[in-house]
Amino acid sequence: MKPPMKRRRTFQRRKVCVFCADSGMKIDYKDVKTLNHFVTERGKILPRRISGNCAKHQRDITQAIKKARNISLLAFSVFGS
Amino acid sequence: MRRYETIFIANPDLSEEDQNALQEKVRSIVASFKGEFVKLEDWGLRKLSYQIRKSSRGRYFLVDYLAEAPALVRELERTLRLNDGVLKFLTVKTSARVTSEQIQALKAASPADKTIRLEERPAAPEPTPAPVEAAKTEAGGEEK
Numbered sequence: 001m002k003p004p005m006k007r008r009r010t011f012q013r014r015k016v017c018v019f020c021a022d023s024g025m026k027i028d029y030k031d032v033k034t035l036n037h038f039v040t041e042r043g044k045i046l047p048r049r050i051s052g053n054c055a056k057h058q059r060d061i062t063q064a065i066k067k068a069r070n071i072s073l074l075a076f077s078v079f080g081s
Numbered sequence: 082m083r084r085y086e087t088i089f090i091a092n093p094d095l096s097e098e099d100q101n102a103l104q105e106k107v108r109s110i111v112a113s114f115k116g117e118f119v120k121l122e123d124w125g126l127r128k129l130s131y132q133i134r135k136s137s138r139g140r141y142f143l144v145d146y147l148a149e150a151p152a153l154v155r156e157l158e159r160t161l162r163l164n165d166g167v168l169k170f171l172t173v174k175t176s177a178r179v180t181s182e183q184i185q186a187l188k189a190a191s192p193a194d195k196t197i198r199l200e201e202r203p204a205a206p207e208p209t210p211a212p213v214e215a216a217k218t219e220a221g222g223e224e225k
Contacts, residue, residue, distance in 0.1 A: 070171050075130035076131060
């Protein structure tokens with residue numbers, strides 16, 4: 001028998017959108033280095049709850065990633081080892 | 082005028098002349114439709130994230146230009162589509178309205194007739210990045 005799960009609410013610091021924090025940062029589909037921070041190692045787009053982006057910038061990032069995928073700067077999916 | 086940028090991936094097996102011919106073709110199309118050419122960047126050979134037409138590498142070119150009519154974009158894309166040396170392309174509108182003053186400023190800022198190689202972009206402070214990197218690796222070797 002498993003011991004009863006202890007529900008502990010860990011307080012997580014609210015993440016702040018990096019693009020809002022640093023207004024000098026621009027979202028560009030050609031900037032693979034930046035976009036790479038917002039995809040998993042399998043090439044999926046990181047959800048907002050992980051990346052901490054605000055809605056606006058998450059939308060922009062998503063669009064940029066999709067453009068980059070189209071022109072083969074980013075992968076649609078990474079599989080295998 | 083509207084500002085567009087088109088990235089196209091050329092087949093890496095293409096000869097140097099064919100690559101140049103391709104660049105010239107792009108320029109002539111922009112000129113013939115009374116567009117303003119801003120810049121053409123040569124990103125060089127890059128590894129593709131996925132194979133396109135069995136090719137895992139491609140030579141990237143970025144064309145930045147202004148167009149009055151969408152016919153220019155249509156013609157450019159048509160040409161790229163018909164060209165066998167082009168693996169893929171993507172056109173993005175970067176600005177919906179560019180005034181004539183801004184066009185003048187753009188023209189003054191960059192020589193439109195030259196192909197910018199990514200290595201010699203004006204943004205890079207060091208003109209010769211390769212020796213610096215080589216020196217770094219040498220230093221690393223010495224530490225070991």
